[in-house]
Amino acid sequence: MIDVKNLTLEYEEMENPVLRNVSFTIDEKESVLLLGASGSGKSTLSRCLTGLYPRELDGSMEGEVRVAGKKVDGASPGAISRHVGIVFQDPETQFCMLTAEDEVAFGLENLGTAPELMEGKVDTALEEVGLLPKKGRTITSLSGGEKQKLALACILAMRPPVIILDEPTANLDPVATDDFVALLERLKLEKDVTLFVIEHDLDPWLSITDRVLMLDREGQLFYDGPLREGIDRYAPILHEEGIAVPQTVKLAVEEGAATPPLPLTARELAGRLPVLPEVREKEDGERALLQTEKVNFKSILHAIDITLPEGSFTAVTGPNGSGKTTLCRVLAGIESPTSGRMLHSFPKKEWFKRVGYVFQNPEHQFLTDSVWAEVAYSGADEERVRHLLEWCGLWERRNLHPFTLSQGEKRRLSVATMLVEDQDLLFLDEPTFGQDARSTRRVMDLLDEKHRSGTTIVMITHDMELVEQYATRVVAMKDGEIGFDGRADELWKRDLDAFQLKRPLKVRLKEMQEGGVRVPQ
Amino acid sequence: MKNWKLKEIVVMSVLSVVFAVVYLAFLPVGKVLVGFFGPIGYDFIFGIWFIVSIIAAYIIRKPGAAFLSETIAATVEVLLGNAVGPMLIISGMIQGLGAESAFAITRYRSYTLPTLIFAGMMAGVFSFAWGYFQSGFAALAGGYVLLMFITRVLSGALLAGVAGKLLSDALAKTGVLSGFALGKEKRKKHVA
Amino acid sequence: MYLNNVNPSVKALTILALVLILALLFDPVTPVLFTMFTVLITFLFGRFRKKYYLFYFLPFTIFAFGMFWTTIAFADPPQNPAETIVLLGWEVPEENVLVALSLSFRVMAFATLSLLFMFTTNMVEFLLSLMQQLRLPPKLAYGIMAGYRFLPMLKTEFDQIRAAHRVRGVGTESKWKRSRRFAVPLLAGAIRKAERTALAMESKGFTGSRERTFYRNLKVRGKDWLFPAGMGAVLLFFIIFSVRFGYFSWYQGQL
Numbered sequence: 001m002i003d004v005k006n007l008t009l010e011y012e013e014m015e016n017p018v019l020r021n022v023s024f025t026i027d028e029k030e031s032v033l034l035l036g037a038s039g040s041g042k043s044t045l046s047r048c049l050t051g052l053y054p055r056e057l058d059g060s061m062e063g064e065v066r067v068a069g070k071k072v073d074g075a076s077p078g079a080i081s082r083h084v085g086i087v088f089q090d091p092e093t094q095f096c097m098l099t100a101e102d103e104v105a106f107g108l109e110n111l112g113t114a115p116e117l118m119e120g121k122v123d124t125a126l127e128e129v130g131l132l133p134k135k136g137r138t139i140t141s142l143s144g145g146e147k148q149k150l151a152l153a154c155i156l157a158m159r160p161p162v163i164i165l166d167e168p169t170a171n172l173d174p175v176a177t178d179d180f181v182a183l184l185e186r187l188k189l190e191k192d193v194t195l196f197v198i199e200h201d202l203d204p205w206l207s208i209t210d211r212v213l214m215l216d217r218e219g220q221l222f223y224d225g226p227l228r229e230g231i232d233r234y235a236p237i238l239h240e241e242g243i244a245v246p247q248t249v250k251l252a253v254e255e256g257a258a259t260p261p262l263p264l265t266a267r268e269l270a271g272r273l274p275v276l277p278e279v280r281e282k283e284d285g286e287r288a289l290l291q292t293e294k295v296n297f298k299s300i301l302h303a304i305d306i307t308l309p310e311g312s313f314t315a316v317t318g319p320n321g322s323g324k325t326t327l328c329r330v331l332a333g334i335e336s337p338t339s340g341r342m343l344h345s346f347p348k349k350e351w352f353k354r355v356g357y358v359f360q361n362p363e364h365q366f367l368t369d370s371v372w373a374e375v376a377y378s379g380a381d382e383e384r385v386r387h388l389l390e391w392c393g394l395w396e397r398r399n400l401h402p403f404t405l406s407q408g409e410k411r412r413l414s415v416a417t418m419l420v421e422d423q424d425l426l427f428l429d430e431p432t433f434g435q436d437a438r439s440t441r442r443v444m445d446l447l448d449e450k451h452r453s454g455t456t457i458v459m460i461t462h463d464m465e466l467v468e469q470y471a472t473r474v475v476a477m478k479d480g481e482i483g484f485d486g487r488a489d490e491l492w493k494r495d496l497d498a499f500q501l502k503r504p505l506k507v508r509l510k511e512m513q514e515g516g517v518r519v520p521q
Numbered sequence: 522m523k524n525w526k527l528k529e530i531v532v533m534s535v536l537s538v539v540f541a542v543v544y545l546a547f548l549p550v551g552k553v554l555v556g557f558f559g560p561i562g563y564d565f566i567f568g569i570w571f572i573v574s575i576i577a578a579y580i581i582r583k584p585g586a587a588f589l590s591e592t593i594a595a596t597v598e599v600l601l602g603n604a605v606g607p608m609l610i611i612s613g614m615i616q617g618l619g620a621e622s623a624f625a626i627t628r629y630r631s632y633t634l635p636t637l638i639f640a641g642m643m644a645g646v647f648s649f650a651w652g653y654f655q656s657g658f659a660a661l662a663g664g665y666v667l668l669m670f671i672t673r674v675l676s677g678a679l680l681a682g683v684a685g686k687l688l689s690d691a692l693a694k695t696g697v698l699s700g701f702a703l704g705k706e707k708r709k710k711h712v713a
Numbered sequence: 714m715y716l717n718n719v720n721p722s723v724k725a726l727t728i729l730a731l732v733l734i735l736a737l738l739f740d741p742v743t744p745v746l747f748t749m750f751t752v753l754i755t756f757l758f759g760r761f762r763k764k765y766y767l768f769y770f771l772p773f774t775i776f777a778f779g780m781f782w783t784t785i786a787f788a789d790p791p792q793n794p795a796e797t798i799v800l801l802g803w804e805v806p807e808e809n810v811l812v813a814l815s816l817s818f819r820v821m822a823f824a825t826l827s828l829l830f831m832f833t834t835n836m837v838e839f840l841l842s843l844m845q846q847l848r849l850p851p852k853l854a855y856g857i858m859a860g861y862r863f864l865p866m867l868k869t870e871f872d873q874i875r876a877a878h879r880v881r882g883v884g885t886e887s888k889w890k891r892s893r894r895f896a897v898p899l900l901a902g903a904i905r906k907a908e909r910t911a912l913a914m915e916s917k918g919f920t921g922s923r924e925r926t927f928y929r930n931l932k933v934r935g936k937d938w939l940f941p942a943g944m945g946a947v948l949l950f951f952i953i954f955s956v957r958f959g960y961f962s963w964y965q966g967q968l
Contacts, residue, residue, distance in 0.1 A: 012708065013699060013708055047912075050916050052912065052915065052916070056526070056528075056700070058699075058700070058705065076920065077915050077916075077918065077919075077920055078918045078919075078920045078922075080918075081916060081917060081918030082918070085916065085917070086913075086916045088909065088912075088913055090906075090909060092866065092906065093906045093909040093910045093913065094909075094910070094913040095862065095910070095913070096855055096858055096859035096862065096910060096913075096914050097837065097858065097862075098836070098837055098858075098862065099837075101928075102837065102928065102929075105928035106914075106917060106919070106928075107917040107918060108926075108928070109925050109926050109927055109928055110917055110918035110919045110920070110925060111918055112924065112925060112926050113926055114926060115926050115927060115928065115930060118926070118928050119928075122928070139862075140865055151913075154917060155917075158917070158918065329876070332880070334876045334879065334880065335876075352879070352880055352881075352882050353882075356880065357877075357880045359873060359876075359877045359880075361873065361902075363898050363901065363902060364870070364873050364874045364877040364898055364902075365877040365878075365880070365881060366898060367878070367881060367883065367894050369691075369694055377881065378881070378882055401694050401695055401696065403694075403695035403696055403697065403898075403901055404695065404696040417881065418880075522850040522852050522853055522921065525852065526911075527852060527856065527911040527914060527915055527919070527921060528907065528908045528911035528912070530852055530853060530856030530857075530911075531856045531859045531860055531907040531908070531910055531911040531914075532904050532907040532908065532911075533856070533860075534856045534857045534859065534860025534861070534907075535859075535860040535863050535903045535904065535906075535907040536900070536903075536904075537860065538860045538861060538863055538864055538867070539863075539867060539899070539900065539903060542864075542867070589853070593857060593860075597861070599827055599831075600831060600836065602769045602827075602828070602831065603827070605820070605823060605824075606732060606820075606823030606824050606826060606827035607728055607729055607732045607823065607826065607827055607830075608732055608736060608823060610729075655736070684889075687893075688893065688896060688897075688900075691893060691896075691897050692897060692900055692901060692904070695897060695901040697901045697904045697905050697908075698904065700908060
């Protein structure tokens with residue numbers, strides 16, 4: 001269905017090609033996963049497959065791309081959309097209409113579908129993704145996961161033989177991600193579609209992948225074949241390439257059980273590890289840095305009693321809309337509580353010199369035209385700025401405009417700007433969201449280092465592996481109330497479905513072994 | 522519309538929406554100034570209301586950008602709720618035409634600071650002519666009207682022309698305009 | 714027959730025509746009566762949340778009222794200073810009151826017509842109708858639609874940036890610098906999103922060509938003409954009324 005030959009692509013403003021001599025074929029009804037770090041040219045490739053490039057390209061493109069036997073170069077955009085549809089990463093920017101049904105109809109209108117047939121097709125497509133009950137709803141009222149399903153419905157309605165999914169779950173929480181992948185799994189069984197998934201995270205996609213392609217940072221394809229073999233062969237270098245290896249593989253490597261074939265499921269891994277990996281427990285300091293008494297905020301937060309011990313690393317988690325961000329904003333003094341008391345020892349005037357807050361979108365916090373000026377903004381001396389930039393690995397990039405940095409670099413810069421004053425308390429709103437494996441690791445390493453040197457950290461996250469690894473305590477929100485507040489290992493004993501959370505791998509493994517699950521040898 | 526790319530249209534329309542909100546926010550400011558200085562109060566800041574036409578034209582550089590962006594902004598202002606009502610759409614179109622005329626005179630080839638200032642001034646001239654007809658400046662003393670005219674044209678030059686260019690240039694530095702005429706021009710300069 | 718069902722293009726053109734006619738007139742009676750009539754029609758034949766109407770209507774009323782007082786206060790010396798009216802214990806020339814009434818109700822008439830349209834028209838249908846009835850190029854219409862969707866998103870972005878800047882301790886600089894610091898991330902984010910949206914639209918086969926079908930087909934039906942005919946007739950009636958009682962005059966640029 002897809003045939004790419006010797007594709008090399010270069011952007012005008014960049015020195016090196018983003019794709020080098022890429023060749024591969026995808027057969028009908030195959031599900032292929034393309035793995036690569038952010039910035040490795042994955043999205044560029046998807047733009048070539050949908051015919052956007054070379055039409056809109058400022059640069060040069062060599063080689064040949066054929067979809068369903070037709071050369072993409074030179075075909076009209078309308079014609080290509082009959083053969084290939086694409087679901088993008090960002091749920092907010094894929095739509096141009098106000099309601100779900102209008103959006104699905106938009107593609108059909110573009111194809112010139114007869115008006116009398118349209119409603120039937122719209123309904124079928126919405127039914128297929130389970131959104132029929134929300135047909136007339138405005139798109140803004142849908143959750144992130146529903147928006148991605150709607151984007152998929154738009155494509156399904158147009159019935160192209162090939163569907164490309166460009167990091168479709170990067171902005172979704174783990175539960176919505178599993179839900180979306182399960183939907184694709186079902187569609188794959190029911191329909192004759194070819195799926196081409198572009199990702200940096202392998203874990204959610206294990207079940208539906210027939211074959212993987214791996215792209216390195218230079219834009220070269222270094223592996224094309226079955227998943228298991230690829231992992232066995234390249235596991236040690238995948239992390240360097242910004243590709244997240246499956247959690248099971250990571251753990252197996254850590255525990256010294258990394259002989260091929262590497263384990264891809266918890267069950268496989270359980271058989272490998274005779275010794276139970278100990279879930280580590282951490283202790284906090286004694287003194288309370290910040291404490292609340294019966295804090296309410298509008299109709300969002302109710303009767304919040306929380307204590308942040310000095311030197312703790314608190315993970316705030318819970319379903320979307322449960323009040324995680326609002327809680328942190330109130331605690332960080334960005335919003336004032338509607339009622340209740342906040343107890344702390346920070347002088348009011350110096351509040352934001354002592355408390356930092358890293359927003360979900362780092363760009364919102366940037367104020368200047370260069371990385372250097374960004375850190376120097378609040379009047380830090382040269383030595384301090386230099387130290388911070390070196391610490392977060394941005395020294396080489398000090399003269400660039402903050403907006404031109406990569407996602408991972410922007411995140412690290414925003415963390416650095418919040419540490420200029422050596423803040424005692426740092427809040428972070430999903431600092432690893434939309435980052436590839438390597439930049440997640442780098443930002444977490446920085447935070448861990450700060451935590452060890454005494455900074456109190458509060459981090460919103462959905463990622464239970466991070467919670468397990470770094471947090472000393474967890475606050476799980478539910479409907480604007482604190483549903484759980486305590487040590488992580490206590491949380492794993494609770495009913496996690498209520499918080500829409502998944503137990504981390506180590507815990508699942510432990511349960512499996514303790515529960516006497518029979519393990520294949 | 523044929524030679525416009527879709528992304529140019531969407532970006533123009535987003536700019537218009539953003540500045541429609543800004544325009545509405547500046548109406549009370551104008552009213553306060555009128556309270557202090559009389560009818561000329563509006564003219565001090567009148568240039569603000571031309572800024573989107575300058576920015577859109579400077580970034581996209583296609584015939585129609587100035588006119589369309591100002592018209593869309595005015596329409597959105599009306600849809601968001603504005604006391605002047607639908608008449609505002611016509612005012613917007615006329616202001617847009619003013620700025621557009623300046624770019625048309627250069628045959629859409631020049632987007633230098635003087636051209637942008639000229640466009641801001643032309644928007645002021647056009648809008649003043651329309652205001653003269655519509656809001657009855659005729660009733661005011663000749664010298665005062667002349668002063669109003671000069672103030673408005675200067676405001677157009679500064680708040681629309683100069684400020685519009687500065688803002689667009691600051692935006693170009695972020696790299697988000699790399700797919701648009703302005704970003705491409707900056708890149709060429711950088712290479713050269 | 715609801716106003717919401719009148720073809721949006723017909724409705725828009727009617728309102729534009731009414732506004733243009735009203736802009737040419739200058740008398741206190743016609744706009745007063747027409748304002749009341751418009752509000753009445755809106756409430757009788759419109760389906761919308763009445764509470765919100767008041768929310769919009771109130772500022773306009775305050776604005777018009779302010780205009781009324783300032784006009785009286787700053788008016789030119791009247792030609793017949795002898796004829797006066799007492800307003801709240803303040804003696805003012807009748808002529809000035811009439812001018813002020815005319816001006817403020819002119820504004821009210823514009824505002825209520827604009828509200829009638831706003832509250833009874835679906836934005837999407839309006840754009841669809843502009844494409845289907847008035848031949849607006851689809852590329853422009855859908856481009857505007859995509860841009861319009863950004864409004865709620867911009868509001869959230871705005872709040873986010875404001876909070877983010879507070880944490881960074883912004884607030885000591887000049888207004889221009891501060892608004893630039895604000896505008897750049899807001900606009901940069903919006904432009905990047907706009908570009909992505911355009912990309913998504915094209916990947917769904919949107920080319921901007923006129924050869925497309927529509928899920929919602931808006932037609933101009935016979936009964937759509939009731940709206941312009943009715944509104945026009947009533948306005949004409951009020952004008953005649955005003956002429957008969959000697960209030961009518963053309964607008965000559967009074968301030």
